[in-house]
Amino acid sequence: MTMCKRLHARLQPVTSESPSLATGSCQESIVTTIRDVARASGVSIATVSRVINDSARVNDDTRRRVWDAASELDFWPNGAARTLTTSRTHAIGVLLPELHGEFFSEVIRGIDRAARLEKLQILISSSHADTDGMLAAARSMRGRVDGLIIMAPERGSSSTLEQIQSRFPTVLLSSRPPAHGSHSISVANLDGAYQVARHVLALGHRRVAILKGPPGNYDAEERLRGYRKALREIRSQEPTVEYLNGNFSEESGEAAAADFLGRKDRPTAIFAANDYMAIGLLGALREAGVRVPEEMTVTGFDDIVISQYVSPSLTTVRVDACDMGDRAVRLLAGLTGPVARSMNSITLPVSLVIRDSCGSPASTGRPTPTRKTERRST
Amino acid sequence: MTMCKRLHARLQPVTSESPSLATGSCQESIVTTIRDVARASGVSIATVSRVINDSARVNDDTRRRVWDAASELDFWPNGAARTLTTSRTHAIGVLLPELHGEFFSEVIRGIDRAARLEKLQILISSSHADTDGMLAAARSMRGRVDGLIIMAPERGSSSTLEQIQSRFPTVLLSSRPPAHGSHSISVANLDGAYQVARHVLALGHRRVAILKGPPGNYDAEERLRGYRKALREIRSQEPTVEYLNGNFSEESGEAAAADFLGRKDRPTAIFAANDYMAIGLLGALREAGVRVPEEMTVTGFDDIVISQYVSPSLTTVRVDACDMGDRAVRLLAGLTGPVARSMNSITLPVSLVIRDSCGSPASTGRPTPTRKTERRST
DNA sequence: TTGTAAGCGTTATCAG
């Protein structure tokens, strides 16, 4: 009898090693299956399946009876069972290095938005500092997702990525594509960095510093290349460059200030590899009594929301993280059209956002006038 | 033959109605199953299962053979199949009204952090403006999650919530518990609002306005109650109160300013139901040339990161959204100990954060001196 | 149009 089966099922021990969820407050839930609906409506389970999925012609009358029974019993189909037979999950996995900061949350927002449109569920897993953790996460998603969106900006993850790619359709975000066929989306880091640097150099700065991001980080390295490219272009009166170490955190920006604050030949402009560091820097400068932009020019990268609120507001490069997530899902869902093998790398445009943190180097008291939020798009 | 089976499986059509994921770039993935491992190591699938899960005594030699075969074949167990037999998913679903803004992203961060510790995957679904959408999302999670964390602050969702609760262990966030047994976590909204209001009233303000949150929103209503409670307590020289409508967005804060800016009897202090609105308000005031805090006192709620960067920095109430997410997972995972029926509602403490946006009403030019970030904890 | 039955990849219950 069905009743027996159910009781039996409920008494089955669960894997002991892992913590079990509290079921105390959950009313003994009625697990209705497709069988129950079949019995109640006097048809076979196959027919119920057909009705539920609208997957084949079914007599209108039968159809109605099935629907009635289904809603009467409040039948909710079991996703795992469906997946097992169809091998489709209608879910995508998202592997991120962390969840802190606006950049990541915007990426997720974009993913969520697109996933909703594509009727895809999203499984999130973050804090993959090491590639092993990433691999384990991917592994645990076997049979639970149809594809993966992975952000693995650190160098050295390529063999892991290849292994994962051999088992899931994958879209890479801000990562070095490990193989030729890889789908990947990144931001026009080089171009953005080049643009801010050009802007600042045009103001006349010739003693600059670059506040680098984490070593090995793909975005950070590309941005560095962009700054350098702009610097190389100044033939006459070649600029002096100095490198400061950072790790994308606000604290590291603050800390970096110590490297030059005491000195007399300090740079007149600093390119930070992201906004958080630039903001940390701004804080340290204010504390040290160095006026921005009069005595020091500072630029960031990302254009996070805070950047327009700090004072002085930050000149930076606008990155549409939300769009990146959005596109990743679309690409993964194969909706962007049949993707040609050679065209599966997307570089998202960025735009220079000029605010108040930049001035001319010698300008004692007269910062270059700039409009509040002028934007120059790529 | 195995080969035949596989080919067969691959050729099976998938449900046509929904968009399918691009599988183009994914190398024809080798779907290794427990059977393959069994064959390769010359044991039964039962034994392989035992080894993989370490669920029963197995001869050391056999064990080794199985592991060797498993890693040789790079076997990744299928989650859906596991779920089907064990009826455990090791995943929790998260239903949120939206994903925009720092508050939500912090909640998710907390959830992610705790989930990692509990070895739980998280399935996120947001943008549930209507209760129907929420129900559909919950439905689609049947068989895919062991429990649900739901944030449904709007009034009128209780019958939906009850239906969901009857099928999943559920923890509610910032929501009106629909039934007595419900587990729920919320923030000490009333207390926090009461505290800021007390602080401002102590400064001498007697003509105040309350910038409300979205109608029907639980947090918003509780905060309103808190403000009112503080106002009621002023016996001598009862304060004049005025209500402004908002919806938690920065824009609605900006818009609200129009309601009183032209007037001569405008309030001297405004309690905004959240930080975003307060910041919008600050923007509008600055634009209108009204000095804060000299001519107008403004307070917020939530203490989002931006609040310390706007100028003047915002006096607000610190809410630990991350902690809320963290606790929700722990509660759901039943790790907070055996939860007594009567003790399943948690109210998280908040703390008053005094910054520069508050002054005395008459103070023309002499704002009440306050330390940069003094915090008074609950 | 409908029913029967064979899987899907695991785990769990029995006997050996």
Place this chain on the structure above:
DNA sequence: CTGATAACGCTTACAA
């Protein structure tokens, strides 16, 4: 300690 084998809930040929 190990192997058959019956579930788990659903989809989908294949028959009727």
